[in-house]
Structures are given as structure tokens and as C-alpha cells.
Amino acid sequence: MRKKALYGLCCWILVGLLLTPALPAAGYQELSLDQALEMGLAANYAIKRAKLTWENARLNYEKNKAVQPLTGSRSSELQLELNMLQAEENYRRTKDQALLAIARQYLEVLKTEQERTWRRKQLEREEMTLRLLEQQVAQGYETRLALIQQENKYHNARQELKTLEDNYDLLAQELAVAIGWQAGVPVPRLKPVNTALTWELSEDDCLNIALTNSRSLRVAGLEVDLAQLALDRAKIGAILPVELQELENNLALATLRRDETRWELENSVRQQYRALTRLAENLTLNENHLATVRENFAKVQQQHKVGLLKEVDRLAAEAELLQAEYQMLTAVTNYQLKKWEFQQLLGLDLEV
Secondary structure: OHHHHHHHHHHHHHHHHHHOOOOHHHHOOEEOHHHHHHHHHHHOHHHHHHHHHHHHHHHHHHHHHHHHHHHOOHHHHHHHHHHHHHHHHHHHHHHHHHHHHHHHHHHHHHHHHHHHHHHHHHHHHHHHHHHHHHHHHHOOOOOHHHHHHHHHHHHHHHHHHHHHHHHHHHHHHHHHHHOOOOOOOOOOEEOOOOOOOOOOOOHHHHHHHHHHHOHHHHHHHHHHHHHHHHHHHHHHOOOOHHHHHHHHHHHHHHHHHHHHHHHHHHHHHHHHHHHHHHHHHHHHHHHHHHHHHHHHHHHHHHHHHOOOOOHHHHHHHHHHHHHHHHHHHHHHHHHHHHHHHHHHHOOOOOOO
């Protein structure tokens, strides 16, 4: 009987292993930013700690609120609410910082990958130009000085590519660590991010959203309420004038902190909104430039096809196109990062 039971247990374990989902690293052919953020959220220890701390503060608030009519006071209730709100704010801030860092790393990998493609094509062009010059020098059509100059261009291009490839590997490794990717398994190809300009809120709309969602402002408001309660309670009992003055000063300080918090938030919203608008305009200019370069490259390809241009000229035009695509991706990166920072300032989740 014991052998049969052991055999049955082993069978169940084997079935469980077969039915257990594979690790994420084995399942993705491509990785999107949404997936990277989800994995990072699950892998980040600081986020987990902050969330548990917030949960404990919320449970403590709910527990004491249940017995408040019997044993508590308005002051202790406000203090517990303040503790819970501060813990929630710390959790949101920790999560926002971690997710924004992952998003930044994700975009840097994409951008470096695009630059690597451009640099490779540039190196191919410089190498072809070098081989043509070597033939021309051998035939007496070009000087030795021109060949030396082209050799320098070729070696510089090769060194720039090598440095970039090393940097790409490092960025990919850092992203893998940030999202908790399985060690030893290469990160799959990253999907491009959305480049649509979908931000349609007005500056005043954004300001209202930020004021409504701001936990820092709510914390500052609770601190004012607590200071006011302490002052009111002191006025009822016997208290020295110097102690009363101190409580009045505490209330004034709390009020100043609340007003300053609101002013800083409003100022930040207006500044970042205008910065985002400028980046959107720059992104549109880059889109127009890229369209022009693509049109020119199509013409170059046609001329090369009918024999009007050399292969080295076609390579130069292709390298120019890849450079324009890299510049476009750089503009996208700058816009998206500023947009995500702004969304977090408004108390919103990242819209990717």
C-alpha cells in the first residue's frame, strides 16, 4: 500500500510539473512595454515592501475606526488616516519611480538598437568607399592622403559601432534585471512603443486632475486639521500662553506647507504641460523630416536600379534614412518620457 501511495504521489507531482506554466522568459517571442512593466511590478522588492506597509496602515485604520465610537477621538482618527495616506503615497511614489525607470530603460534599448542599425549601415558605406579608394590609388586616380583620410573614417566608424554594441548589451542586461527576467536567457526583441499624439486635455483640465488626485495635498490638508484640533483642545483646558503660541505657530506652519504644496503642484503642472507641448511639436517636425528622407531614398533606389547611381551612393542614402529614423525615435523617446512623467504628476497610471 505504501508503494502504491508513493507511486500515486509521484504521478501527481509529474502531472503538476507538466501543467505548470513555463517561466516568462520561455514564453515571449517579442516583449511589449506593457509586459515589461507588468513583470517589473511583480519583481520589484521595494514596491512589494511599500505595498505591504500601506496595507498594514490601511488595516490599522479600519480596525481602529471600528472601535472609534467607544474608545477613540477625532484627533486619533485623523492621525490614523494620515498614516494610511502617507503609506499609500509612499507606495505610489515607489511604484511610479520604478515603472518610469523601466520605461526609460525600455526606450533606451529601442533607441540604441536603432542607432546600431544606422551605425552598421554607415560602417558598410565607409568600408565600400575605402575599397573603391584603394583601387583608385592603385590605378593612380587618387592620392595616398585621400586613402589615409578614408581609413581613419572607417576605423572611427568601426570603433563607434563597437562601443555602441557594448552599450546595447549593457542596457539590455540592466532591463532584464529590472523586470526580473530569467537569468541566462536573452531578452527577446522589444516591440515599438505607441507614437500617436493622443494627449488632448487642456492645461486647466490637467491642473484640476492633479489637484483632485494629489495625495501630497491631502496629506498637507490632514496636517492642518490635526494642528487645528490640537489648538482647539488646548484652548478648552488650562494652558500657558507660551504653549498656546506654539500651537498657533504649528497651525500656521501646517497651513503654509499646504499652501506651498498646492502652489508647487500648480506650477509643476503648468511647466510640464508646456514642455510636453513643445516636445509634441518637435515630434511632428521629425515626422515631416522623416517622410521627406524616405521619399528621397525611394528616388535614389530608383536611380540606382536603372544604373544612374553607384552602390556606394545608395548606401549613403540608406544610412541617411536610418539616421533620420534614429532621430525620430529619439524624439519619440523624449516625448514619451515627458508624457509619462506628466501622467504621474497628475496622479494617473502610465498610458502605454
